[in-house]
Amino acid sequence: MLPSVLLQVCPLGTPLDVPLPGAPSTPTVPTPAENQKQPAWKTGLHRGRAAVNVALIETVRSMQYGNRSRQDLWDVYGTVTCKCEVEGVLPNVMVTLTLPPNGSPLQDILVHPCVTSLDSSILTASSVDNFDGSAFSGPYKFPFSPPLEPFRLCSYTSQVPVPPILGSYQLKEEETQLRVSVTLKLHESVKNSFEYCEAHLPFFNRDQFGVVDVKVSSGQLDVSKEKNLLVWSLGQKFPKSREVTMEGKISFSGPTPGPTDPLCTELTAYIKLYFKVPDMTLSGCSVDQHSVQVYSSSKQRTTTSRELQSKEYFIWNSTGSAPVSSGQMML
């Protein structure tokens, strides 16, 4: 077994750059009968019904300081992942991304090497360039010949005018306890239907929680005394007002010291938000099911999906000093 594997991957000691034949779970035949050359990155051929699955995931990051001297920051990036089961040695597929009429252009587009050609206008918009309103804003066409396995067709970044959830976080030291006050507002443009939404409030460099007397206007609060962590689960929906609050006092009188962190000392503290919203994107970008074209004889089944998720979504305590997260806001 080993010699035959070695023979294929590094016959003379230098690894070859060829995927091993036989993609899992797909019916494949090794050699094509046609005259078309088989791509070296394609490990076999698909036989059977054509199916195309395109998933668009947007991720939002944010740093909110609630402080006049510091501009809040947020950015959005999206990835389009495809799984294509299409017959033929080198089948052609086209996926088109579209933006709403006044959407801001997609920037920093990176594509998979299987994309056959690119329009130069697609690559021009860049996040590091001066924002140019007249820039190309779609539709973004990606013609490609798919490999057998799922792959990331393209990724982009986008500049959206507002963050999906705007928060404010205030801590006040009061003798033996800490007064906590939090407000979270869901922006009206965001669909009020979450898969999940949680806010984590960790407290570092203090003794463990003693008495936690905190009220929330909506959702449910879990207190983890060992980790000095408050977990505020907001569930699937914000209330009608699209605003939730948390008020209360915490004393740190536990028997042992809690977790430590060199960054979050004194009143430097943050809330980290975790959420996912199905079937929406902040940039407005979407893949229409009918815009996916497969140039082959049989009719294909196409599924598309999109969702928004958070990552590194921080809301810093506005009464403490918060670390700078990007130089752009200083300059």
Next chain:
Amino acid sequence: MSEIWTQRILSFSRSPSRFLSGTTAEGFLAELLRELRDDRATYSLKVLLLAPLCESPSLLCLSDSLGEETALELMSVFNQCPPKSIQFRCHLLLALTSVLVCTSCVNNRSRASQDFLDLLLQISQDTNDLHGDVALRATACDCLREMEACSPGLLSQRLELLGGLRQRETSRLHQAYAGLHTLVLRNAVYQLTQETGAGAEHLKALLGGNTSVAWEAELDLMNNKDDSAVLSSLIRGPMGSVPTLQTGPDCKELRAVLSSLLEESYLLTPLSQAALLHRLTEVVAMVPGVSPAVFRAQLLRLLGTSEVCLFHSTLLMKSAFTDSLFSAEDEAFLLQRLVVLSQHPLLSPPEKLFYIDCILSFPENRPIGCGDDALPVLLTPRLASVLVPTVFNDSATLLARLHLLCLVYLEEADEEEEEGRGLGYLYDHLTSLLRIVDNGGSREIVVTFFRGAFLFLSYFFHVERFSHSLMEELCSLYLRHTHLAPHFINLADHIQEQLSESNWATEFLKALQGAITDAELTSKDLRWHLKMLARVAEEGEIKQQSTVNFLSHIITSSSLCVKGDWRLGNFLLGVCRRLLVHPGLDALLIPLADVLQHLACRYGDTDIRDHARLYYTLLTTLSKDKLAGVLSQGYGEGGGQAKKLTFSCIVAESEGLTSLLTVHRAKKIILKLVEEPQTETCETLNQNEDNPEEASVALEQYRAQFDVPGFASEIPLNYQLTHSESADSCFDQLFSIRLHFSLTDDHYEPLGDISVPCVFRERLPPSVKLRLKPRRPQPTSLHASAIFTTQDGLSWLTDLPDVHVAFQQTFLPLPAPETWGRGGRLSLFDGLWDEMSREEPTGGATSLFCCQLQEEALKTLVEKHFLPYLVSDQSDKEEIKVLFFLPPQSHLLMRIRSEETVHFNVATDNWQLLPHINSYLLTLTSSQEDTHT
């Protein structure tokens, strides 16, 4: 059989040289080839048998001619092999390639290598073979590529054939053919550039497969030249030059080949695409007749991808072709794209670091300066601002970004009078890192901070506003975290080394001195303070009064002296020692003498008192120059002389300790082991004889002794350890020698190390007793090495000549019970003899060795060689009985009778000893007269 082979191949793979020490390379190779031809062996075993030839052909084929023969042999195996055993045939091709490449048969264009090339080309063309032809063709293609890579230009004549193969191939194999084709093309074009007078005609002939053109005769030229150029990349940036081939504008054929390759490049995996583009870039760079515009159609596709290697190949193209392929706008776009990629949220940190590095060495169309620290002109502070470091970056990214931004703002600071806000930001960033360190950041963040501080200072030490306040921040950080002292010292050292024009480091150390001497003292900080002050005292420009005051204060006002901590004492002395050589010593004389005297009288540790007294004496009795002379020796270029070590190593901490702590490797052989001259004391036999009468009883008693573990299992060998002739005089006196022995086979148990106190050239050599414990009585040789110390305190490692243990050295006299006299030994001899010469298969064997020998000669021989092993009485002339005992439990018995010829009747219980005893007797008697067995 296959089990044994599997084991042998495994042990070969584990350590080929060790394996071959047990046999010979020629023998093993012959066995392998024989087994490969054997029809009974399975093909999976044969694949395994090829492993040694694939992995270490140069160990097995010791000469080129042997390589040639082996290759011919393997090819005939290949020809006889049934087509269906694809695996084996593939491995045979690999083994053949390895053998031919490693024994320079390919370079010499030997017959076997030409035949093999023909075979490979034939396989690659044979698409009709249905038996898994793809695998065989793939391997053949890999072999061709390997041979071309190792011997560039080998396949130049086959360019057209290879191009055709590549174009016809529709399976995934076309990638391998494309790689081969481009490599051969590139080497062939390079070869043409090296020939004077080569031009368009030659290129055309090459591509058309027309080999009749004249340059064929010069084909081998390439091998005579330095191959390094052809093997490495030809793209050397704007300043390097590429060899060129003058063809004029008419290169239709080459252009057609290039565009066909580029058109299909999309079908290759990204890495192969990058390799192909690199080769083709080289080709186009070498042939000015082809415009780089052939690549244009690919550029957008390459720039759009997220693949590092494809982006890199466009940068290579840019470096090679500059504005003949990339306009100014393209350049701006490319740089912008690099900045985007350097901070793209979806890329991994290593990828982003790579892109940052690409910015630093961006191939500009019109570079202004050259050198490492030249940023591209187009990288404006605005554009770079997205790359400012933040505390959320990982260490490597943070430092890379800091470096880049320092370069950006350095230019800005030079140009504008308001030393940009950017610089202020960088400083703020550094202080926020400092806060994290202050709050107990991890070791990683500490190191990152100090590196960052070094980077910042090395660019902006002249901006006093920042460099001064950084100094203050650092001082207060030190007082809060004294255990970081080594980092502070390191920072000062490196700044001093890097920026000789700045006095920042001196100012910094002075500030630290002030901070320490003014600070409230806690005992846990003391050792760090002393370490720091010792470093400060190395600066001649810094006044040391406050340091001496500090020392005098701590030794008089605290319990330091009473406690008498040895380590702290050494730190104290370390400071004093540096003060003794300080240029401002005159002003310190009295207070320093007071400190030393106090230490010498009051300190609780004798060693420290002694040293302090020595320093005190030196200080008070020697003139300043002499004192500096005596003490500065320790600061020399690392050890070598004993004098340098007279002051405790710990006191003089900064001296070349590394050289003392390193084991040096001796270039020549310094020591050797020689056999000690035999001083034979003939055993006096027990007079109070208590002999068993019967042979069987004697045997029983004798054998019972072996029930005690370890009985008579060791062979003591006496050697003398002496200098070898070639040893230098600095090795005349050696100390603490530790001898290490390693076995070359598994006939013996491993030996322990042996220590010898000293070896002096003029004294008697010390004797060394090796106690060998055999598993099988066989001759052997031992590798020996020694670690020792020379007079100057350095440690050395040297190899000794191998110690050879001859067959006769494994003999021991008969370990008979002590109470026995001659009678018992004789009956034992007879008993053993009977057993060995019996018909039944006891493992015994007998043999007869005859030779012509005078009686006198025989007598000398016996006396000289057999005396310790003699069983019969020396006066017994009729029959001499000799018994060699060979641990662990073998015996060799001899009855020597003198008739017309001398008969050596030999009996043994271990037939494998017979060849050895035969050759031993041959050597013994050959000096006499004609011998025959």
